[in-house]
Amino acid sequence: MSFDFALIVDSIPKMLMGIGLTFQLLFLSAALGLALAIILLLMRISGRWYLAAPTMVYIYIFRGTPILVQIFIIYYGLPQLEFVRDSIFWPILREPFGCAIVALTLNTGAYVSEILRGGVLGVDRGLKEAGAALGLSATHRFIYITSPIAIRLCLPAYSNDVISLMKSTALASTITLLDMMGIARTIVAETYAPYEIFISVMVIYLVLTWFIQRSFGWIEKRMSRHVKSEA
Amino acid sequence: MSDGDGTNIIELENVDKFFGAFQALKNISLSVKKGERIVVCGPSGSGKSTLIRCINRLEEHDNGKIVVNGHELTSDVKDINAVRREVGMVFQNFNLFPHLTVIGNLMLAPKLVRKSSKSEARDTAMKYLERVKIPEQADKWPSQLSGGQQQRVAIARALCMNPEVMLFDEPTSALDPEMISEVLDVMTDLAQEGMTMIVVTHEMGFARSVADSVVFMDAGEIVEMNPPKEFFDNPKNERTKLFLSQILTH
Amino acid sequence: MEAVTGWWDDFFWGSLVVVELFVVALFLTILFGLIGAAAKLSKSRVAHSIASAYTIVFRGTPEILVLLLFYFGSAVTLTAIAQVIDPEIKFVDIPPFWAGSLAIALIVGSYATETFRGAFLGVDPGQVEAARALGVSNLQTFIYVRIPAMWRLALPPFGNHMLSLIKDTALIAIIGLEETLFVAEQAIGTTGKPFTMYIVVGAIYLGFSTIITLSVMVLERYANRHLEIAR
Numbered sequence: 001m002s003f004d005f006a007l008i009v010d011s012i013p014k015m016l017m018g019i020g021l022t023f024q025l026l027f028l029s030a031a032l033g034l035a036l037a038i039i040l041l042l043m044r045i046s047g048r049w050y051l052a053a054p055t056m057v058y059i060y061i062f063r064g065t066p067i068l069v070q071i072f073i074i075y076y077g078l079p080q081l082e083f084v085r086d087s088i089f090w091p092i093l094r095e096p097f098g099c100a101i102v103a104l105t106l107n108t109g110a111y112v113s114e115i116l117r118g119g120v121l122g123v124d125r126g127l128k129e130a131g132a133a134l135g136l137s138a139t140h141r142f143i144y145i146t147s148p149i150a151i152r153l154c155l156p157a158y159s160n161d162v163i164s165l166m167k168s169t170a171l172a173s174t175i176t177l178l179d180m181m182g183i184a185r186t187i188v189a190e191t192y193a194p195y196e197i198f199i200s201v202m203v204i205y206l207v208l209t210w211f212i213q214r215s216f217g218w219i220e221k222r223m224s225r226h227v228k229s230e231a
Numbered sequence: 232m233s234d235g236d237g238t239n240i241i242e243l244e245n246v247d248k249f250f251g252a253f254q255a256l257k258n259i260s261l262s263v264k265k266g267e268r269i270v271v272c273g274p275s276g277s278g279k280s281t282l283i284r285c286i287n288r289l290e291e292h293d294n295g296k297i298v299v300n301g302h303e304l305t306s307d308v309k310d311i312n313a314v315r316r317e318v319g320m321v322f323q324n325f326n327l328f329p330h331l332t333v334i335g336n337l338m339l340a341p342k343l344v345r346k347s348s349k350s351e352a353r354d355t356a357m358k359y360l361e362r363v364k365i366p367e368q369a370d371k372w373p374s375q376l377s378g379g380q381q382q383r384v385a386i387a388r389a390l391c392m393n394p395e396v397m398l399f400d401e402p403t404s405a406l407d408p409e410m411i412s413e414v415l416d417v418m419t420d421l422a423q424e425g426m427t428m429i430v431v432t433h434e435m436g437f438a439r440s441v442a443d444s445v446v447f448m449d450a451g452e453i454v455e456m457n458p459p460k461e462f463f464d465n466p467k468n469e470r471t472k473l474f475l476s477q478i479l480t481h
Numbered sequence: 482m483e484a485v486t487g488w489w490d491d492f493f494w495g496s497l498v499v500v501e502l503f504v505v506a507l508f509l510t511i512l513f514g515l516i517g518a519a520a521k522l523s524k525s526r527v528a529h530s531i532a533s534a535y536t537i538v539f540r541g542t543p544e545i546l547v548l549l550l551f552y553f554g555s556a557v558t559l560t561a562i563a564q565v566i567d568p569e570i571k572f573v574d575i576p577p578f579w580a581g582s583l584a585i586a587l588i589v590g591s592y593a594t595e596t597f598r599g600a601f602l603g604v605d606p607g608q609v610e611a612a613r614a615l616g617v618s619n620l621q622t623f624i625y626v627r628i629p630a631m632w633r634l635a636l637p638p639f640g641n642h643m644l645s646l647i648k649d650t651a652l653i654a655i656i657g658l659e660e661t662l663f664v665a666e667q668a669i670g671t672t673g674k675p676f677t678m679y680i681v682v683g684a685i686y687l688g689f690s691t692i693i694t695l696s697v698m699v700l701e702r703y704a705n706r707h708l709e710i711a712r
Contacts, residue, residue: 064644064690065683066651069662073683076669077676129289130326130385134340134392135315144339148330163541170543174655181546194553202542202550209541226330226372 008196011187015201018180022208025097025169025179029104030162036109041116055113062110067168070107075099075175100172108165115161119154120146152223159216163209170205180204239298240265240396240427241286246295248281248451255281256292257451263429265395268422270438270459271431273448274474279431282448283398286429287318300395316344319389323401325381327373333360333384334369337391345392352391359387363417379410383417390421397421399430433478439463447471485681488668495661496685502582502650502660503689509586510646514593521598532594539591544584545652551584552577552656581653589646593639600635601627633704640697647689651682661685 040059043051062070078084078093092098123146131141173182184201188194241263248256255278263269271279284290285297288304288311297304299314328336337356341347347355360366363383365376373381382402389397399418403411415437422428422441432438438445438459445462447455447470455462455471466472485492520532539547556574563570574580604627612622654662665678672678 061683061687064687064694066648066686068651068655069679069683069686072662073676073679077679080674080676124326126322126324126326127328130320130322130328131340132289133287133315133318133320133322134388135312135344136340137312140343144343145328152330167541167543170545173545181543184546185549188549188553192557194550194557198546198550198554202538202546205543205546206538206541226332226374 004193004196007191007193008200011184011197012200012204014187015180015183015197015204018178018183019204021097021172021177021179021182022166022169025100025104025172025177026162026166028101029108029169030165032101032105033108033112033165036105037112037116040109040113041120044113044117045120059110059114062107063114067103067107068171068174071100071103071171071175074103096172096175096177100169100175100177104165104168107168108161111161111164112158115154115157116150118157119150119152122153123149152220152227155216155220155223159213159220162216163212166208166212167205238264240267240300241429242296242298243282243286244296246285246292246297248278248285248290248292255451256285259295259451259453261446261453261456263396263427265427266425267427268441268443269429269446270442270444271429271446271448272433272435272438272474273454276450277448278451279448280400283320283400283429283431286396286398287315287320289320312344316392317395318398319392319394319396320398321382321385321389321400321402323404325373325378325385325405327381327385327388329373332370332372333365333376336373336384337388340388341391355391356387359390360384362390362420363387364413377410378406379413382406382410382414386414386417386421396427396429399428399432401431401433403432403434435463435479447474449474485668485677488664488672488678488681491664491668492661492681492685495659495664496689498578498658498660499647499650499685499689502578502653502658503647505578506582506586506589506646506650507643509582510590510593510642513586513590514597517590517594518597518601521594522601536591536594539588544588544649545655547588548581548584548652548656552580555580577653577656577658581650581656581658585646585649585653588649589642592645593642596635596638596642597631600631603634604630636697636701636704640694640701643693643697644690647693648686651686 040055043055044059046052074093075096078099084090084093093102127145127149128141131145136144169179170181172179173185176182178186180201184197188197191197239262241261243259243261246256246259247254257278259278259282261282271282273279281290285292285304286299291306292304300317302310302314304310304314327333328339331339334353334356337359338349338352341352341355342349357366357369360369363386365380365383368376368380368384373384376384386397386402402418403414406414411434415434418428418430418437419441430437430442442459444456445459446453447462447466447468449470455466455468457467462471463475466475517532517535520528521536523529552574556572559573559575560570563573575583608626608630609622612626613619617625650660651662654660657663661682665675665682668678669675
């Protein structure tokens, strides 16, 4: 049983061709998901039941079901429904890429909104009271006091979620997309060399993970300049 | 005691406050004239913090009437913010905004609430930083300052809004003993300049030298209220006598 | 909805497979998590490095990749070994059930390692000292003092690990395990209703998530009962 290094050398460039798609899936879903998460958060903490309740149901469903199932529902399932086929979204939902983005966005949006909410809840009550005592309106307090502190608090959890999102992009390979995982699976199917190929692509993913962690570590450091480290 | 004709800057009439089934304030009536310095003392749980927190509506009273500087406190948002602009508060735990520098802390509210320009806000901020004797700390982060310095910044922050009344909620209780006097000195200066103040504190030396009236609260009620000399030398109520004997013997 | 009739018992059996998977994987996860935590807390540099490598690799690699690598890798190895014995053999694999449960247990186990490690570190050293001072042996201290205290701290994040575990079981359908997604695919083949069928799968998983979440809430209340009474 030999380790075919030649195969690895040959395959890595091919798999790296998939990295473009991996990045697109990651960045687009992360950006859209964050926007969605902010909207969900504001609805959730609005204090109005007709905004908060649907949000809680949404989050419950998307965090309680496997993302693979969500992808399948959107890609394989939605075409069954006539009103989807007739809608303006159909061009997006017809394509595997569009479906993957939609699924990943909806999923990460649910998780990130809870992470943001955790950050908001972690802001010391006294600081909000001090803002109120100074006469700041609720909106001003949220923008200038709560948000900056909440963001710093939820960075660790958020960076973990971005890594999870990156790992989830690999599931796009199950709906025919040729991201890194998709290409890897294709090569393995042709060459029957799972160790060489899968381990190589694993290394690439680990490098990406490391890179994401470093970036967030840098951001956290910058945002924590004002925090005194415990001596 | 109550003066009805408008020289009272703060007026509480028959105020009750409940937290669930627990009654924190029982039928409180109190008047504060402009320029008056009131010290409120009492055992923990007596309702003293709740009392001053009702004045700037950090707590909402359940019965009775509270009027601050001509505004009656109701659930109307406009009124609440109008009151809070005129009433400054200093907290036991300072509550400085950690993500803003010292001067940032001072400039935030004037810019947002009084719509001051950046330079106006900065000038006001530096003026009050000098008042509390730490102008050189302007660009530091709160976490870099000692407790006493942080509390002085908190006082300056409240003063930047040019309030008519200052409320102090146990301002020195969280400080190490050697820093208490620097804060009390600032408060004494403020009093001597004519600021109307209500101070919840255990610092009886401060009460004796600065207060016009000392209020003793216990179990949600105002038990006794007198000028300091009367209060300390000739307490009338048994509960007051008990409290004084407990805190003055060390 | 009538399309689903006739398939209910198949979905039921598929759900049972999911439950079996979950139980096996849960047991393995706790095992890997405790071993990993012990390794990370030990004084041995070797153990520490191996455990670190373990957590880095399995937290940074897409789940589907781990699964495929495991399954196909072991199949290739086993087949090669088997062909030495009997050249007629074409394909030997570890049954998907075991390959799958092992793979997801390794993945979630890497997160559990960090959780258990943090929880062990959070145990009040004063309690341990008190036990030793009373003459209680090292092993007994570990079992009767450290572990109960550790569980109370670990329970909330471990609840999340259990949710990850149940959702990851869906991925095992990709290597051919006959659980709910597999049933869905067959049902789609005859009824032509992918949306309906995948929604049923989603609902089944949502049900499982809910049961887990409620169970964790009950367990948390039980673990913290001594604190409630003190109020």
